[in-house]
Amino acid sequence: MKLLKFTFLSSLALSIALGANAQKKDEKKSEETKPSTPAPAAPAKPAEMPKAGPKSYKEVITDKAKTSKGLMTVHKVDDKYFFEIADTLMGRDIMTVTRYSKTAAGGGIFGGEEVNRQVVRWEKGPENKLFLRSISLIIASPDSTKPIFKSVLNSSADPIIGVFDIKALRKDTSSVIEVTDFFKGDNQVFSLDPVNKQLLKIAAIQPDRSFIQHIRSYPINTEIRTTKTFSVVPPSVSLAPIPQIGNYLPASRDAGVVTMEFNTSMIILPKTPMRKRYFDPRVGYFANQYSTFGEESQQSDKEVFTVRWRLEPKNQEDAERQKRGELIEPKKPIIYYIDPATPKKWQKYLKAGVDDWQVAFEKAGWKNAIRGEYLSEKDSLSLEDARFSVIRYFAADIQNAYGPNVHDPRSGEILESHIGWYHNVMRLLRNWYLIQTAASDPRSRKKTFDDELMGQLIRFVSSHEVGHTIGLRHNMGASSATPVEKLRDKDWVAKNGHTSSIMDYARFNYVAQPEDGVTDFFPRIGDYDIWAIQWAYKFFADAKSATEEKSILNQLTKEAIKDPRKRFGTEISPFDPRYQTEDLSDNAMKASDYGIKNLQRILPNLPEWSKENGETYKELAELYANVVGQYRRYIGHVTKNVGGIYDTPKTYDMEGSVYEVVPRATQKDAVSFLNRQVFETPTWLLDRNILNKINPETGVEAIKSIQEATLNNLLAGDRAVRLMETGSSSSANYNLDELMTDLRSSIWSELKSKKAIDIYRRNLQKVFVEKVASLLNPGMTTTSYIPQGASYGFESRMVDLKKTDLPSIARAHLEMLKSDIKLALPLTTDKMSKYHLQDVLQRIENALNPNK
Template identity: 45%
Template structure:
């Protein structure tokens, strides 16, 4: 997409309000949107006091002018609040500036400098009895702006009164009575949830009571749009395990009070076909036959052309925005990584050019020796380097709850992410890249990996959610084509978890360029959709119709697919065929394993490095198996509007599911002897038989689940010619897992373990249904074919075992088969009483039963909540 695309789109496109957010601006009748923010008015009998205190303060105190003029006298802090600031929304963001030692909650993800610990919207307003109040505003609930006779403004106002959180006496008035003076010292010195740790964060950090004698205010600074408050707070240690050795916990905290924009950014409602995070609320203004609608607004930066450049922009020429998106690199970052982090940010410039902006986003090193620059200052976005063993990074943002406008971000960059990057690249790319065959990668190679992760996290801070469906749009064979990958990358979206090109084989001669992900076609489209500045159309309905047609047209390119759920939405995968990709991946693992003692070694060290990389190899092997398992009973969801062709819901056909079962038989159930390397085992202990058995058990539990089998039954009823029936599924499983019975061969140790695991899962399925008395979901499962199929296959298996026992000569095989036959017969005789028998997986619970019967399409609310849960975009490794 270039100028030619822009010229076609610009004239009619409007990428702002689809349907619900028109109430934000277009229905405004002069009153603000109701969140109960404006219902209490100034006391009409309110009379200014004498100005003597104020005048004396002006003469004797020190002043800092800004959003509020701040005066300090005798260690007291006075805020001069102008009348223009009353009843205006102020976003309060609380952060740790310097953290207490050895306090790292949330599995070491929290407790670092620049961590956010609270966020609130407040308003100052004048109350009665010469009081100034602080009120807390909640924009996540109900809203209404329409105050017409048919509007809901009054009704919503009556049911959403905002709480008063603090009250202050007026100490004086400005010279022209257009401002008031309040003493904020005690409020800042004490503890409160508005300015410091929220209650939830206190529990997370195990904080007890505030120690006033060990706490103080470092300073208060006022700027034109914000106020920065720096404090030192000491709390008693609520962690009984640590309290004896460390009775107190001290934090340096930073509180940012940011005036939200006077003119809210024009909001853009979420479109399910483009992956953005959102802010949700209930909008009572949206036209609806009956009831009301929930609304989600995408989170994005306010990116606008300059007034003098509008005509150029509309002609399709690239223009610079009024205010670019700027990230600063934490001065604590090791210097060798700074250029690569900058590259990770700047890589997004090309995507913003698709939306018509040049130089829209870039990174800078933080200024040195600048007293007015602070990492915690709400005016600055930053990549914050954290001295931590955590192998991760995350990209949160702070946004305007009224519209979703992103105001700033502090990307969390944990020091030890380099370890997980090394491990991933070693296991997935070392057959193709000789530079990966070592435990310490070169700074140049590690820098490229850092750039990749940085771009991913920056994407989150631009509002983009994960798009795990993106990698499934790429033909597997294309991943082996050097020319194709060089042109397109290994995945259309860097917001997927497509780590490195594990499909590529050594003979493909791939370079790092073709092995490492980069910003792709979907990312550029998502930025275009979210950030293109478009002139208003005649009404919201026209906007909605045009935007829908725009998205439909763009999605003719399958590389631009976004999906929120379904079997195609998998992390860590590559390609449109999990079986083919998995075979290539395992082929590469087979090349790595014999070389681990050579590649994974450190001078003058023991074999821990080799042992660790052996574990990583096992994790990767398990991922390939899991990717394929998703095809069995696979369900695919593609979000669409009614104007689009094709199904929203589709299922894997018989051939795809049979291919997946055959893959598992070949690569897992037929004992993977390649994993047992005697030389490696002698040095590390190696992958023993229990490691293989545990993987086999996990996969059996995954594919022999009531949810998967119920999908098979559903498709059998819906499309019999396409369906892979439960009977066919169990027959195919048994044919491979119990092949020794028909061949009259001894069963070796590994296969005996596998067969016991299979029977345990089979019995667990039956036990779970029959033992869940009174559970409506279990009753439903008992009424469909699932239980009948299980019982039939148990009976068939017993017949095969009894027949094999009659001619079996291997003693251990006879013991094994007799044991298995006894377990199955016992379960048939005693029924659900055996639900706790040894060897049963006990995989059933109410949640799994409910999931088996309710396989519905998630609502928009559920989809957005799932996104928000992972809104930090952690790069967690899934093991």
């Protein structure tokens, strides 16, 4: 109707103009001759309505169009963007990955980090529409010819996230749609999801300040670069503080809006997915999974498969050569490009971290399968281009690095990876290395490391993060394969390293003592890593299916893990003391004793190693905190042995139990360590030459905090449940009553020795009484374990501790302590000790008889 109105008014204006001109020309003539009666006007033709449906191709994609050909041909006509989508793309799976290109400062988010990923499909709809669906791969049926396949489809409708008018058709082989508003808008799949918006306190998009920078297409992917501006959640005004989700970005407070740049990659997934390699809990790989419904099966199955790159021979001839034991180059190698924004002096070390994996791939039969390559500012390669894997360098004060991957959810095939490298990870490396090795390595006894030492530290972390991007999980059990005394053997460490996997959080060799002469402190690609790469990347030319490969791999795995150095230990085990972060060796008690000896050597030197004229003692405070943190790690390593259970993944064709209780002697040794190194006051931490420069306090509360945290951990509900259960199953096992006895005897040793009780011990003893008293009326606790065959996740059970032996044992030990204090009080001469015992006695009485 708007078009019709415009046409009518235009015709009227034209008639008036023509009439005026005619009047001027015939003015004289009209004075002499009477005008004749005008002929009736011809009826006006009705305005033509635009044709419904697509226009001709040239009407939409005009000569002005700037075109980029690729996965989806992209046309820009004036300020509008059009996608030309081939019919052959309909129904194809396309992975979308959205990353920040530029971010607002101060939010802990950085350019290059992933925002969103999702599989989508184009689909023709009714009335000349194209639909874009978001695909959630949760259930599947392996055979599309069977009736059950239709049932699966009926139970997995996918949401439509975009509806587009088909503007034009090209030879009936492709459809043209306009995507301008869609991509510059706030569609969740291509923008921030609601959780991230809450965390950043971001609200609605501002269309007038949001636009598409460019869209470029390549053979297998299309890249969309956008700028989006968001309003922010209005600050609440309240006199009382109200807990709120998220934090405002500095730009939010300064300008009231936030502007960010995003890059979305749309990459076509292979028409035929890569053959799956089924997940095995005995080897540590990331995995994907979905439920499958087979026509002949009597139940739904969960198909769990490994995440890995596709490495294949170039041809059959190469496959035969590889079978004969020759190394061959893969059809497509794994290449990581180094971000040109990386400082020049560190680039070679990041590259070396990639290249270090070549030795593992060679053992799997591949030559030149993985490498790092440099990029220069002149290279046209876009760091956001989904065809390329990149090590991105972030100017950030975060002390970390990370190594994700983008993979095909149908098969586990890794498509690309963007490793994130934060500038301040070097600070973390400096602190770790100094605190763990300075007793034995003179190179680390300084505030700023030499470039070569820092470069080697960077190389180690680069290798670790690359390991994640080729599919490897953390192997926290690797270090437990090394006997503790071997860590002090210079020749053995030089040959084998202090852990069998660079994927362990084993960091550096803190066990070696200065007199040992050890000079090799770094992790390296180890025996486990080499075996794990063989498991995932060896090409089995004769295997006809994933099931056949699984059978072959099972035999290889059973043989390999006879060697403890090739075993995997999950990073999520809640109760196996062999699987821990930052620990070393097969004996946490001995290793931690050695570690504490080195901390006692390092601590007095911190003022000298951190000094800089004209600077405050901030550096000293940071290093002291790192010493305390390392000490607390040792305590945690030992504590996990108490109530511990070994969890060794096994299959039906292997002998032995999956779950075994940690031996009683080992648990007793752990408690003895804690009594000696924690509950006996660790006075070595109270170095006055340091504390009087960094803290007005003398360390009393700091020591109490460490001891209280340890005691709470030892008497945690889930640990108590394990100790009660395993203790009742065999008299040979350590039990909860024995733990309480060992703790009480040590923490309250002054009752027998008749020594004065100093302030540190008085605090600890009050902590003990309060903790045990709380167990008289305990609440609920959660016990967890990893289900058999699972890649991640826990099975959990809630336990009501009031209905267990825990309150009974706690009451018995409070009664015994009460009796011991009554006997000791008359013989106590120290005034503060007497005050203390009288107070504690009353607390026990109140706990035992609250209504008295």
